[in-house]
Amino acid sequence: MKRHCLLSHVSMVCVMVGGAALSAPALAAPAGEASAVEADKEAAIIGDIVVTARRRAESIQQVPVAVSAVSSEMIERSHLADTTQLAQFAPNVVLNNIEAGTPGGGAFSIRGVSYQDVEKTFDPTVLVMVDGVVRGSGTGQTMSLLDVERVEVLRGPQGTLFGKNAVGGLINITRKAPQTGRIFGTVRATVGNYETNNFEGYLNIGTDQFAVKLTAARLDHDGYFRNRTLGTREGGRTEEDYGVSLLWQPSPSFSAKLSYDRKNINGSPAPTLNISDGAAPGAAGDTLCSVYGQCAAAPGKTQDGSPFVTLGNRPGELHYDEDFVVGEANWDFAKDLRLTYLFGYLKSKDYLAFDSDGSPISFFSINRNGTYEQKSHEVRLSYSGKVVNWQGGLYFWDSKSQDTQFYETFGNFADAFAGGSKSFSVYGEGDVRLGKFVATGGLRYIEEKKSIFKAALNANGSRKDDDVIWRVGLRYEANRDLMAYLTASTGFRSGGFSARATSLSVLQAGQGPEHLQNYEAGIKSTWFDGRLRLNLAAFHMIYKDMQIESNIPCASCGSGGQETAVLNVGKATIDGVELEMRAQITPNWGLTGNLGLLDARYNSFFTDLLGTGTPADFSDLPLRRAPDVTWAVQSTYDIPLPSGNLSAHVAYNWTSDYAGTINDHPGTHVGSFGLLNASLTYDHGDHLSFSVFGNNLTNEGAFSHTYAVAPTPQGGSLWKFANPRTPRTFGASVVFRFGDQ
Numbered sequence: 241m242k243r244h245c246l247l248s249h250v251s252m253v254c255v256m257v258g259g260a261a262l263s264a265p266a267l268a269a270p271a272g273e274a275s276a277v278e279a280d281k282e283a284a285i286i287g288d289i290v291v292t293a294r295r296r297a298e299s300i301q302q303v304p305v306a307v308s309a310v311s312s313e314m315i316e317r318s319h320l321a322d323t324t325q326l327a328q329f330a331p332n333v334v335l336n337n338i339e340a341g342t343p344g345g346g347a348f349s350i351r352g353v354s355y356q357d358v359e360k361t362f363d364p365t366v367l368v369m370v371d372g373v374v375r376g377s378g379t380g381q382t383m384s385l386l387d388v389e390r391v392e393v394l395r396g397p398q399g400t401l402f403g404k405n406a407v408g409g410l411i412n413i414t415r416k417a418p419q420t421g422r423i424f425g426t427v428r429a430t431v432g433n434y435e436t437n438n439f440e441g442y443l444n445i446g447t448d449q450f451a452v453k454l455t456a457a458r459l460d461h462d463g464y465f466r467n468r469t470l471g472t473r474e475g476g477r478t479e480e481d482y483g484v485s486l487l488w489q490p491s492p493s494f495s496a497k498l499s500y501d502r503k504n505i506n507g508s509p510a511p512t513l514n515i516s517d518g519a520a521p522g523a524a525g526d527t528l529c530s531v532y533g534q535c536a537a538a539p540g541k542t543q544d545g546s547p548f549v550t551l552g553n554r555p556g557e558l559h560y561d562e563d564f565v566v567g568e569a570n571w572d573f574a575k576d577l578r579l580t581y582l583f584g585y586l587k588s589k590d591y592l593a594f595d596s597d598g599s600p601i602s603f604f605s606i607n608r609n610g611t612y613e614q615k616s617h618e619v620r621l622s623y624s625g626k627v628v629n630w631q632g633g634l635y636f637w638d639s640k641s642q643d644t645q646f647y648e649t650f651g652n653f654a655d656a657f658a659g660g661s662k663s664f665s666v667y668g669e670g671d672v673r674l675g676k677f678v679a680t681g682g683l684r685y686i687e688e689k690k691s692i693f694k695a696a697l698n699a700n701g702s703r704k705d706d707d708v709i710w711r712v713g714l715r716y717e718a719n720r721d722l723m724a725y726l727t728a729s730t731g732f733r734s735g736g737f738s739a740r741a742t743s744l745s746v747l748q749a750g751q752g753p754e755h756l757q758n759y760e761a762g763i764k765s766t767w768f769d770g771r772l773r774l775n776l777a778a779f780h781m782i783y784k785d786m787q788i789e790s791n792i793p794c795a796s797c798g799s800g801g802q803e804t805a806v807l808n809v810g811k812a813t814i815d816g817v818e819l820e821m822r823a824q825i826t827p828n829w830g831l832t833g834n835l836g837l838l839d840a841r842y843n844s845f846f847t848d849l850l851g852t853g854t855p856a857d858f859s860d861l862p863l864r865r866a867p868d869v870t871w872a873v874q875s876t877y878d879i880p881l882p883s884g885n886l887s888a889h890v891a892y893n894w895t896s897d898y899a900g901t902i903n904d905h906p907g908t909h910v911g912s913f914g915l916l917n918a919s920l921t922y923d924h925g926d927h928l929s930f931s932v933f934g935n936n937l938t939n940e941g942a943f944s945h946t947y948a949v950a951p952t953p954q955g956g957s958l959w960k961f962a963n964p965r966t967p968r969t970f971g972a973s974v975v976f977r978f979g980d981q
Contacts, residue, residue, distance in 0.1 A: 285770035285771065285824065286771065286772075286773055286822055286824050286830075289301075289309050289311075291307055291309050291392050292392070292412065292414065293305050293307040293392055293394055294401060295401050295402075295622075295631060296622065296629070300764075301723060301764045301766060301773070301775075302717070302723060302764075303764075304678075304715045304723075304725035304762070305394060305396075305398075305727075306395040306760065306777040306818060307392050307393065307394045307395070308329050308331075308392070308395075308820060309390060309392050309393075310326060310329045310391040310392075310393075312388055312390060314329070314874075315385055315388055315391070316975075317876065317887065317889045318874075318889065318891060318917060318919065319917075319919055319931070319971075319973070320385050321384070321935065321966070321969075322337070322383055322384055323335060323346070323368065323381065323383055323411065323413075324336060324337050324346075324382055324944075326393060326411065327870075327893065327895075328872045328874070328893035328915070328917075329832075329834070329872070329874075330350075330395065330834065330836075331395075331818040331819070331836025331870055331871070331872075332350065332351045332352070332395065332816055332836035333350050333393060333409075333836070333870065334347075334348070334865045334867065334870075334895065334898070335347075335348050335349075335411075336348070336944040336945055336963075337382040337510065337944055337963070338358065338944070338963055339510050339558070339592065339963065340358065340509075340594065340945065340961070341358030341359075341592065341606070341608060342358040342360075342378065342379045342608070342610065343505065343558050343560040343592055344382040344383060344505075344560065345358050345378050345379060345381065345382065346364065346366075346378045346381025347378075347865065347944070347945055348365075348366035348368075348378075348381060348408075348411070349365075349366065349408065349864075350393075350395050350396075350408040350409035351395055351408060351409065351779070351781065351814055351816060351840075352814045352816075352838055352866030353365050353407055353408030353409070353756065353781075353783065354408070354863070354865040354866070355378065355408070356378075356864070356945065357378065357789075359643070359738075359739045360377045360378075360612050360641035360643065360659060361641065361657070361690075361692055361736055361737055361738075362378070362806075363376065363404065363661075363734065363736065364376075364377070364378050365406075365408040365733060366406065366407075366409050366410070366411065367398075367402065367404065367406040367409075368381050368383075368410075368411045368413065369403070369410060369411065369412045369413065370413045370564070370566075371568075372566070372582050372584070372618075373403075373566050373582070373584030373616060374403040374404050374584070374616065375586065375614075376614050376637070376639050377588075377612050377614075377639075377641065380560065380588060384457075384459060384479060384481070386440060386455070386481060387415050387416050387483075388413060388416070389414045389416045390414050391411065391412065391413050391414070392410075392414075393409065393410075393412075394406075394409050394410040394411075394412060395408075395409045395777075396408075396409060396729065396731075396758045396760060396779065396781070397409075397709070397756055398410045399686070399709045399729075399731050400667055400683065400684045400709060401631075401667065401669055401682065403616065403618070403637070404637060404663060405684075405686060405731055405732045405733060407733045408731075416442070417453070417485070417497065418444055418446065418451035418452060418485050418486065418487035418497070419444055419446050419487075420446040420447065420448060420449065420450065420487065420489055421447070421448060422444060422451075422979070422980045423445050423979045423980060424977070424980050424981050425442055425443040425977070425978055426441070426975065426977050426978075427439075427440070427441045427442075428973060428974070428975045429974055430971055430972070430973035431972055431973075432461070432970055432971020432972070433968075433969060433970055434461045434462045434463070434476070434969065435461060435462035435476075436462075436969070436971055437458075437460045437461075438457070438458070438459045438460065438973075439457065439458050440455075440456070440457040441454075441456045441457070442454070442455050443455075446487075449488060449489055450486075450487065450489075451487040452485070452486055453485040453487075454482075454483075454484055455481070455484075455501075456481070456482045456483075457480070457481040458479070458480050458481075459478070459480075460478045461476055462476045463475045464476070464964075464966055464967055464969075465548050465549065465550060465967075466549045466550070467511065467549075467550050467555070468544060468549055468550070468551055469550075469552060469553050469600040470552075470553065470555060472555065474508045474510070474511045474550060474555070474556050475509065475510045475511065475556075475966075476507050476508060477508065477558065478505070478506050478507060479503065479504070479505045480505075481502070481504075482501070482502055483499060483500060483501035484499065484500055485497065485498070485499035485500075486499070492572075493572040494569075494570070494571050495569070495570050496567075496569040497566075497567070497568045497569075498565075498567045498568075499567075500563070500564070501562075501563075501564045501565075502562070502563055502564075503560070503561070503562040504560070504561050504562075505559070505560040506559050507558050508556035508557055508558055509558045509592060510944075510963050510964060511552060511556060511594070511595070511598060511963075512550065512552065512596055512597070512598040512963065513543070513544075513547065513549075513550055513598045513961060513962045513963070514528065514536065514543040514551060514552075514597055514598035514960075514961060515536045515540065515542055515543070515907055515946065515960045515961060515962050516528040516529040516534060516535060516543075516597075516599075516907075516957075516959045516960050516961075517536045517539045517907055518535055519539045519955065520906070520952070521954060521955070524955065525955075526956050526957050526958065526960055527956070527957070527958045528597055528599060528958065528959035529959075530956070532599075534597070534599035534600070534601060534603070539906065539907045540907050540909065540911070542962065543598070543599060547942070547943065547965070548941060548964055550598050551598060551599055552594075552595030552598045552599065553599070553600050553601065553602060554593070554602075554605045554648075555593075555595075556592075556593060556594045557591070557592070557593040557594075558591070558592055558593075559590065559591040560589075560590045560591075561588065561589045561590075562587070562589075563585075563586070564586050565583070565585040566582075567581075567582070568580070568581070568582050568583070569581045576624045576625050577621070577622070578621070578622045578623075578624070579619075579620075579621055580618075580619070580620040580621075580622065580633075581618070581619055582616075582617075582618040582620070583615075583616070583618075584614070585614070585615050586614045587611075587613045587614075588610075588611070588613075589610070589611050590609070591609050591610075592606075592607075592610075593605070593606070593607045593608075594606060596961065597959050598961050599959075603649070603959065604647070604648070604649045604949075604959070605647070605649070606645060606648075607645070607648075608643060608644070608645050609643065610641065610642065611641065611642045611643075612639070612640075613639065613640055613641075614637070614639035615637075615638050615639070616635070616636065616637045616638075617635070617636040618633055618634070618635045618636070619633050619634050620632070620633035621633060626673070627672065628670065628672055629671045630669065630671070631668065631669060631670070632666075632668030632669070633666070633667060634664075634665070634666055635664070635665045636663070636664055637661065637662065637664075638662050638663075639660070639661045640659065641658065641659045642656070642657075642659075643656065643657055643658075643739065644656040655694070655695060655696045656694075656695040656696075657693060657694045657695065657739045658692070659691065659692045659693075659736075659737070659739065660691040661690050661691075661736075662688070662689045663686065663687065664686075664687045665684050665685055665686045665687065667682070667683065667684035668682060668684075669681065669682030669683075669711065676716055676717050677714060677715070677716055677717075678715045678717065679712075679713070679714050680713035680727070681710075681713075682710060682711040683708060683709070683710050684708070685706070685708050686705075686707055686732060687704070687706040688704070688734040689703070689704045690702065690734065690736045690737065690750075692736075692737040692747070694741070694747055696742070697741075697743075697744050697747055699744050699747055699748065700748075701737050701747055701748040703736075703737075703750055705734040705735050705752070705753045707732045707755075709729075709731060709732045710729065710730055711727065711729040711730075712727070712728050712729075713725060713727035713728070713729075714727075721767070722763070722765050722766070723763070723765075724761075724762070725762050725763075725764075726760070726761050727759075727761075728758065728760075729757075729758045730756065730757050730758070731755065731758065732753055732754075732755055732756075733753060733787070734753050735751050735752040736750055736787075736806075737751075738751070738789075738805055738806045740803070740804040741805060742803040743795065743803060746792070746803060746805045749805075751787045751806040751807060751808055752785060752808045753785065754784065754786050754787050754808065755783075755784045755785055756781060756782070756783050757782040757784075758779060758780075758781045759780045759781070760777060760778070761777070761779075762775065762776060762777035763777075770824075771823060771824045772824075773820075773821065773822040773823070775819070775820045776818070776820075777818045778816070778817050778818075779814075779815070779816055779817075780814075781813070782811075782812075782813055783810070783811065783813070783814060784811050785811070786808065786809070786810030786811065786812060787808060788807060788808075788809050788810050788847065788902060789805075789806055789902055790804070790805050790806070790809065790848055791803070791804060791848075791850055791950060791951065792805050792848045792851060792853075793848075793851050793853045802851040802950050807847055809845060809847035810842060810844065810845045810847075811842065811843045811844045811845075812841060812842050812843060813840075813841060813843055814838070814840040814863070815839045815840075816836065816837055816838040816839065816840075817835075817836070818834070818836050818837075819834065819836075820834045821833045821834070828877060828878045828880070829876070829877045830875070831875050831876075832873070832874045833873035834870075834871065834872050835869075835870075835871045836869065836871070837868065837869060838867065838868055839868070840866035841862070841863070842859040842863070844857075845857070845858040845861060846858070846859070849902070850903065850951055850952060851950065851951075851952070852953055858903065861899070861902075861903060861904055862899045863899065864898075864899050864900065864901065864902050864904075865899070865900070867896040867897065867898040867912075868896050868898075869896040870893070870895050870896070871894050872891065872892065872894070873893075874890070874891040875888075875890050876888070876889045881922075884922060884923050884924040886921070886922050886923075887920070887921045887922075887923070888918075888920050889919045889920075889921070890916075890918045891916070891917045891918070892914060892917075893914065893915050894912070894913070894914040894915075895912060895913055895914075896912045897909060897911050898910050900943065900946035900947075901947060903951060905948040905951045905957065907946075907948075907960055908946035908948055908960060910943050911942055912942075913940045914938070914940060915935070915936050915938075915940055916936070916937045916938050917933075917934065917936070917937065918933065918934055919931055919932065919933035920932050926981060927976060927977045927978060927981075928974075928975070928976055928977070929974070929977075930973075930974050930975075931975075932970075932971070932972045933971060933972070933973070934968065934969065934970035934971075935968070935969050936965070936966060936967060936968050936969065937968055938968075939967055939968040940965065941964065941965065941967070942965055943962040943963065943965065944964065944965045945962060946961070946962045946963075947960065947961055947962075948960045949961075
């Protein structure tokens with residue numbers, strides 16, 4: 241017979257397995273035994289997780305928003321290479337990298353609301369925010385996670401509080417801030433396969449009122465992918481980062497912070513892989529295959545047959561420079577009232593050269609130069625009372641971009657275009673507590689102006705869009721361990737222009753704004769005296785006026801020519817369920833996981849999608865980057881040792897198959913895939929750590945991006961290409977922490 245005991249605050253209750261149960265109250269245990277059990281119980285309780293999902297610090301269990309939080313410890317234990325690997329920590333999320341046109345391009349999708357364009361004239365549907373400043377371009381969204389305090393993945397529209405509207409969701413990255421009164425630092429060195437050599441260093445020097453934090457990093461690795469035609473490797477790069485962050489806090493009621501970060505990346509992009517085939521009937525196969533004989537090993541496969549090998553005859557080249565400035569001041573000028581000013585500035589310059597067809601013949605290569613600059617100002621007033629909480633403010637945005645492209649193809653030609661965006665908004669959101677109920681309401685008025693100039697047409701385009709978006713909600717806090725909420729919110733993504741338009745009419749017509757309505761119900765709960773957390777959300781979204789790329793006939797492009805027009809031609813319904821779990825099974829064993837179920841479908845999709853000259857109904861197509869199922873589990877087990885602690889971490893995440901292109905073109909569908917990661921870390925006291933790790937241990941070769949150029953109704957195209965995922969990587973790292981950590 242086995243006996244298991246649960247300790248309450250005043251007595252011990254023992255359950256006899258295989259026998260009768262002994263009910264409380266029971267005789268008190270001896271003091272030594274009770275204190276030991278109490279210590280085990282405290283060690284097994286899941287700590288509170290504080291997030292800023294609503295621009296103020298709150299427990300994640302009390303936030304009426306679907307949000308996943310990733311701590312700095314989890315980032316370090318998981319050895320995350322960049323933002324795309326955050327997908328394993330949130331359900332219904334696909335975070336892919338595309339470098340077929342821009343360095344570090346993000347093809348990010350949350351709940352089936354996706355974005356993948358490389359042009360800086362388009363606003364992403366999923367925003368990335370760093371220290372409160374939105375990054376307004378998809379360029380550079382795939383970034384290294386250096387010096388990060390936490391990451392929050394917010395799902396669903398977040399526009400009432402977060403700057404330029406986030407239709408699909410937000411990835412909120414908060415870096416470690418300088419700290420007064422302390423001197424400490426961290427040095428980390430990592431080596432691995434593919435000649436990986438990484439070095440990171442952080443130093444904080446703080447007095448009573450001032451603090452400065454210095455950061456420096458150099459990340460270097462050889463190419464992950466083999467070029468069999470050139471006998472070289474591709475995808476290698478060297479990244480150098482350094483920064484300084486200053487904090488002045490003359491009193492508890494006022495603080496000002498200013499940070500500057502410089503990033504420089506040199507190397508080559510992830511290669512394009514030729515996946516052209518002749519599977520379309522007759523002579524309608526992909527031209528690169530049916531006419532030039534450069535064919536994939538099989539439909540949906542690469543020309544070489546390996547997802548990690550390219551046959552391109554043009555070596556890739558990548559350069560990216562970025563300057564990033566954030567200024568923030570907070571003044572608590574009265575009881576419960578805070579005035580905040582936030583300034584953001586980002587300037588980047590990039591160059592990318594790549595073989596677009598990925599075949600051993602000279603078919604289509606591209607050279608791109610780009611610049612991007614953004615400035616934002618935000619003034620926010622917030623009130624934190626026991627019954628009422630609110631915040632409101634003004635937001636100003638100004639950005640501009642320039643791109644020059646040179647195409648090496650049948651007849652070499654060049655193009656250049658410039659875009660601009662100005663935005664103003666006024667917003668407010670607040671809570672009112674009515675006993676155990678809390679009501680939420682929020683509004684934002686947005687006004688955006690967009691402009692474009694295209695050199696090939698010697699023409700301009702401009703437009704102005706405005707809208708009011710809102711959020712209403714009600715939550716019920718049954719007790720400290722159970723909260724349920726209902727919320728309805730809207731999202732807005734302003735109109736713009738297609739830089740790839742080749743006719744004056746298409747350029748100047750542009751596209752109008754798109755809108756999203758989100759209805760969501762959720763439960764956040766804690767069980768077994770803090771050992772288990774289960775959070776459940778169900779949502780229904782109506783996505784209207786969707787901005788969708790359409791390949792329409794181009795009269796000026798010659799016989800059979802097409803041009804890309806972005807048109808408001810789609811309406812979709814997206815339903816889903818999300819479950820997140822965090823369990824402390826024993827004081828030494830923690831388990832987290834998530835499950836996302838998605839049903840994304842078009843209600844209407846009527847356009848000339850394939851350049852036939854006649855619009856047709858495409859509503860039976862699946863939404864791009866909207867897998868039906870995603871799930872993940874992470875296990876961390878700690879083994880106390882006499883001189884430290886040994887921690888084993890294993891993580892697996894799985895994504896079902898999904899459409900990689902807007903028309904789910906034959907040969908471009910992305911198959912289901914699973915990624916297995918693991919690490920083993922030994923902490924020798926508080927100052928020294930050693931780790932060995934591996935990512936994508938099964939060497940999963942699923943594509944991160946697929947594309948069909950000028951697709952035809954018969955299932956052919958000019959050519960199809962794909963971008964590969966990073967293959968198996970492994971390595972070891974050592975971390976030394978010093979000072980007052």
